[in-house]
Amino acid sequence: MIHIENLSKTFTLHNQGGAVIPVMTGAHLSVAQGECVALTGASGAGKSTLMRMIYGNYLAASGHIWVGETDVAAADPREILQLRRHTLGYVSQFLRVVPRVPTVEVVAEPLLAIGTPKDKAIARAEDLLTRLNIPKTLWSLSPTTFSGGEQQRVNIARGFAHAYPAMLLDEPTASLDATNRETVLNLIEEAKARGAAIVGIFHDEAARDRVCDRVVDVTGFSPANAA
């Protein structure tokens, strides 16, 4: 489902005389349906960079990033938006929302965007908010004033609302209490069981060992090691 071939990345520092920094070369990675792969490597090894490249936020210098039928490394912005809407989900660590939209709609929005009937989308959102222990009294309010932990859980609910065939998870259990952490691990297991291909960064080693089938150390993709 996710297939990375010979991927390279450089950063050009325009504010530092145009210095070109190679951060990745010849990266390969394949993630099958129903499989979860954890990216590991020391801080600065390139885990976030690789995730951002798969999501289409960072441009590749060369190579291919197949997500289903789309090569993200060559896709135009319209194709990337389509891919994000239907195929590729991203659960980041922080919630970014338009002010004044009620929480239940924030969570239902990815489903509404692909034409899911409103009652079905709202029912799914309510189910996820319940599972993630967001009190019902908050559902009709905007999450902008929620606590950090509440916002993180709303973000996770939104990320899991649609059954994306491929998902990127950036520390999905970071700073959650034991009960909510367990719920998130269950959501990941459910996504795998329905065939989602998942790539994630998990500093929570017990979580990683439980839900991930394989670990890929991105240090192996660094230009220093390839030389």
Ligand SMILES: Nc1ncnc2c1ncn2[C@@H]1O[C@H](COP(=O)(O)OP(=O)(O)OP(=O)(O)O)[C@@H](O)[C@H]1O
């Ligand atoms: N936008 C950018 N511009 C320039 N250099 C960048 C940029 N983003 C990342 N880098 C560099 O690329 C390298 C990989 O960074 P990245 O954030 O991917 O590492 P990481 O493995 O996710 O680290 P951490 O575990 O600390 O989050 C680092 O040397 C970093 O300085």
